[in-house]
Amino acid sequence: MTSLAMQRRRATAGRVLAQFRSSKPGVIGFSVLLLFVVIALAAPLLADVRELNPVFARASGNPQWASPGEFGALGTDHLRRSVWVQFVWGSRVSLFVGLAATILTISIGSVVGIVSGFVGGRLDAFLMRITEWFLVIPFLPLAIVLASILGRNVWNIILVIGVTSWPSTARLLRAQVLTVKQRLFVDRSRSLGAGNGHLVARHILPNVSGLILANATLAVPISILTETTLSFLGLGDPSSPSWGKTLEEAFVNGAMVRNAWWYFLPAGLGILVVVLAFTLIGRTLEEIADPRLGQSR
Amino acid sequence: MNQLVLSVKDLAITYHSASGPVPAVRGVSFDLAVGDSLGLAGESGCGKSTLANALLRLLPDGTTTSGEVMIDGQDLFALSPGGLRAVRWTTGAIVFQGALHALNPVQTAGRQVREPMLIHHTVGSEDEARVRSRQLFERVGLPANQLDAYPHQLSGGQRQRVLIAMALACDPQLLIADEPTTALDLMVQAQVLALIAELRRESSLSLIFITHDLSVLTYVADHLAIMYAGKIVEEGPSLSVFQNATHPYTRALAAAFPTIGDPSSRLAPSGLAGDPPTPGALPSGCPFHPRCPLAEDRCQTAEPDLRPAGPGQRAACVLV
Amino acid sequence: MSSIVSLNDVHVHFGSSRAVDGVSVDVKPGEVLALVGESGSGKTTLIRAVQGLQTVTSGEIAYTASAEPVSEPDGGRGRGNRGVQMIFQDPTGALNPRQTIYEIVAEGLRIRKESQNEAERVGRALSRAGLRPPERFFPMYPHQISGGQRQRVVIAGAMVMEPDLLLADEPVASLDASIRGEILALMLELVEETGLSILVVTHDLGLAWNIADRVAVMYLGRIVELGPTEQILGEPRHPYTRALLSVVPETTRMEQQILIGEIPDSRRIPVGCRFHPRCPLLQSGTLAAEVASRCTTEDPGPVDMNADSAAACWAVT
Known part of the structure; x- marks a missing residue:
């Protein structure tokens, strides 16, 4: 009955799409995100990557600390580099780190949460103690220590974020799995002879997948902000110009004192808007996944 | 005729959902004299609980109502918020099903019984409220030491008794019981029914008892009204409605719970084909016609009104 | 005996x-x-x-x-x-809201890996449980049918195992x-x-x-x-x-x-x-x-x- 399964999947997708479309915050979030994704993907067309190199910038004869009117759309920094170019290429790094770290976070969190909730007993107690351990450890010092031990590159940043931010996902999923596990249809399936693999794949996962997706969209902004924080603290990858890195360099080189707002404002606003967009999408998906949140009846 | 505690005329209640208006109650009229009891029976979606909630104006905002409800001589829909508060508890009180959810888990049973008295100033002091709550507990058959118990420490039957004590706290003239025994075991149900019958003997308490189980009503109600799709389809003295039902729906409902010992129902369960209609999408004509074993062509077009069907009995069916 | x-x-x-x-x-x-x-x-x-x-x-x-x-x-x-098969008090709770009626009834067969004539057996179980014609119910979800029909689906899911x-x-x-x-x-x-x-x-x-x-x-x-x-x-x-x-x-x-x-x-x-x-x-x-x-x-x-x-x-x- 594959055609039936496909039909069903199409119907579900259609329903989710229709519900998503009818939500104004969801549509706004999605449009904004789409714009930034286009910018990130089209970076090579929009801005010359060589402009990120101070030597190239100097050779091109760019002015230093030029305001937006004086040079290009967004002016230049202390090293004569175009802020526009940094903004465009920074969106690429920030979005990539945000998404990659989220995949890691959600994978660890989902596996721990589902196993813990479904298996229960001693394994649950053990996994939850570990989760709590990660929850109570002050996040920033741990991230700083890990980042400095592992070294400053993009992959390590992703690893640091992934390893430190999964516990909340794990706890959320465990709670949801515990509720689903109590439902009578799980009993029914078990009485039909189903094993644990079947129960998880057929009954638990389909009933928590919406929550996983919604949780993932809400984890992206957190990852982006974490990357920004780490970069701002000087723990970012020196060779990847993320928005956080831009903010750090602007701060360190006195853009605030010089009132060179064009240096830090684009990256700051970029982070704000992307985070907001993901949050709007995440909330909308959460409402679709969990009807209790959205409907009044 | 006795003085009326409740008079309902042409009451219609419509909910508004995302998919359009949902007519839950579509024109219901009845009177209830002081000391009388009325049993309302019907299945899910027939509008019986909506009706019960409407009698104390407990409906959600945005619900449209029309018609008239006179409670103790006052026009319910014209009452001020203050007047309405006074009517709830002191004139009419409601006992819900699901006794676990209707009680606050972090307050003792005694405190929850005292609360309405203090709010409505039917007692002068906290001490007086304590004395009264002890009397109420005795009246509903609960030991006094359970005044200090929390809901989770009580059994289902005891919780239902606490709810009844609460409802009686302000000496109402009218008690509305919405499926009060549905979640209870047989023996506990019998205990609660006996309690309600005893309370009615002791005072001039009027009662509206709502249930899906017709046979329960013959114990506690003098009159029966059977609801289907938002309307009363048959009404009359309870025994004659139960034993000489004229509407085919009433007959089916009465037969749904077999008489034990009756050979005709032995190994012969009886039911109706199809499902009760959803209020948002009622069939044309008589709403019962798609399930009716006796339906004729004319039933598809015209919805019959209640018409005489025996002594004091009326039914909404073209065949009577 | x-x-x-x-x-x-x-x-x-x-x-x-x-x-x-x-x-x-x-x-x-x-x-x-x-x-x-x-x-x-x-x-x-x-x-x-x-x-x-x-x-x-x-x-x-x-x-x-x-x-x-x-x-x-x-x-x-x-x-x-x-x-030995089981049916339950609350048919609504016993049906996974994310599965179609077909998948629900076929579940026992799939667990036992008895895939021959699956559609036929599911159809037969549904019509035996009084849901006719069964094909009409295949793609439906539990929330699209009435309480009585849901109990019939639960019964069909048990009867398919004979x-x-x-x-x-x-x-x-x-x-x-x-x-x-x-x-x-x-x-x-x-x-x-x-x-x-x-x-x-x-x-x-x-x-x-x-x-x-x-x-x-x-x-x-x-x-x-x-x-x-x-x-x-x-x-x-x-x-x-x-x-x-x-x-x-x-x-x-x-x-x-x-x-x-x-x-x-x-x-x-x-x-x-x-x-x-x-x-x-x-x-x-x-x-x-x-x-x-x-x-x-x-x-x-x-x-x-x-x-x-x-x-x-x-x-x-």
Whole structure:
């Protein structure tokens, strides 16, 4: 009955799409995100990557600390580099780190949460103690220590974020799995002879997948902000110009004192808007996944 | 005729959902004299609980109502918020099903019984409220030491008794019981029914008892009204409605719970084909016609009104 | 003598709570046995034990060959019996809202990896359960059908496995009154057509009158009276059965005997006869002194499962 399964999947997708479309915050979030994704993907067309190199910038004869009117759309920094170019290429790094770290976070969190909730007993107690351990450890010092031990590159940043931010996902999923596990249809399936693999794949996962997706969209902004924080603290990858890195360099080189707002404002606003967009999408998906949140009846 | 505690005329209640208006109650009229009891029976979606909630104006905002409800001589829909508060508890009180959810888990049973008295100033002091709550507990058959118990420490039957004590706290003239025994075991149900019958003997308490189980009503109600799709389809003295039902729906409902010992129902369960209609999408004509074993062509077009069907009995069916 | 399943002195204890405390009974081929009791009588725990969802503390549940429990395919905790299938009180909860009716009914076949003629077998089970034409229901979701139809889907999901024994836990308690009869009639029809046995657990004596061949009355973890339906519901001998029957609203009027209080906690089962603290017969003072003293000191023990009818009461045996 594959055609039936496909039909069903199409119907579900259609329903989710229709519900998503009818939500104004969801549509706004999605449009904004789409714009930034286009910018990130089209970076090579929009801005010359060589402009990120101070030597190239100097050779091109760019002015230093030029305001937006004086040079290009967004002016230049202390090293004569175009802020526009940094903004465009920074969106690429920030979005990539945000998404990659989220995949890691959600994978660890989902596996721990589902196993813990479904298996229960001693394994649950053990996994939850570990989760709590990660929850109570002050996040920033741990991230700083890990980042400095592992070294400053993009992959390590992703690893640091992934390893430190999964516990909340794990706890959320465990709670949801515990509720689903109590439902009578799980009993029914078990009485039909189903094993644990079947129960998880057929009954638990389909009933928590919406929550996983919604949780993932809400984890992206957190990852982006974490990357920004780490970069701002000087723990970012020196060779990847993320928005956080831009903010750090602007701060360190006195853009605030010089009132060179064009240096830090684009990256700051970029982070704000992307985070907001993901949050709007995440909330909308959460409402679709969990009807209790959205409907009044 | 006795003085009326409740008079309902042409009451219609419509909910508004995302998919359009949902007519839950579509024109219901009845009177209830002081000391009388009325049993309302019907299945899910027939509008019986909506009706019960409407009698104390407990409906959600945005619900449209029309018609008239006179409670103790006052026009319910014209009452001020203050007047309405006074009517709830002191004139009419409601006992819900699901006794676990209707009680606050972090307050003792005694405190929850005292609360309405203090709010409505039917007692002068906290001490007086304590004395009264002890009397109420005795009246509903609960030991006094359970005044200090929390809901989770009580059994289902005891919780239902606490709810009844609460409802009686302000000496109402009218008690509305919405499926009060549905979640209870047989023996506990019998205990609660006996309690309600005893309370009615002791005072001039009027009662509206709502249930899906017709046979329960013959114990506690003098009159029966059977609801289907938002309307009363048959009404009359309870025994004659139960034993000489004229509407085919009433007959089916009465037969749904077999008489034990009756050979005709032995190994012969009886039911109706199809499902009760959803209020948002009622069939044309008589709403019962798609399930009716006796339906004729004319039933598809015209919805019959209640018409005489025996002594004091009326039914909404073209065949009577 | 043959039986589909035979319970021999089954106990299920949870810590100090003796939920099922020595039950012996068997279900014969093609019979409907009603296990009647109030909440706290242990009837739900017992039916879960028969299904294999609940581990038995002691005693034995023996199935005939065709209903033999098979260890499950991927070694998990569940232990399903192919020949023993179950239907539930709340059909809405028993159906996964994210599965279609087809997937729900086919689930048992897929778990057992019996994929030949799947669509045909699912269709046959649905139409046997009264959902016709079955193809119309294949792509539907549980929320698109009515409560009565959902219970029929649950029944189809059990019948697709062609069981010898159907366990039913309050199969009509959450359904509307007018639908009740249809579902019960369907259960009787299945017995007639397929030779199935049904073990139905209920607090509803009317249901037993409607469909059961035999009735077993449970009180506090044990069967206190067992026999043919006409006898148990017509001339009950155990005082508990008599009291229970007297308060059924549907009874042709007999004098009500409302027992005081509720079933005691199964952690504190009274000594002697477990019913004696609430027994109207003992309280009436009409019993001979030596019988009355036995009631408070000596356990009458489980009923004899091989007798035609039996009551665990000192006053009647």
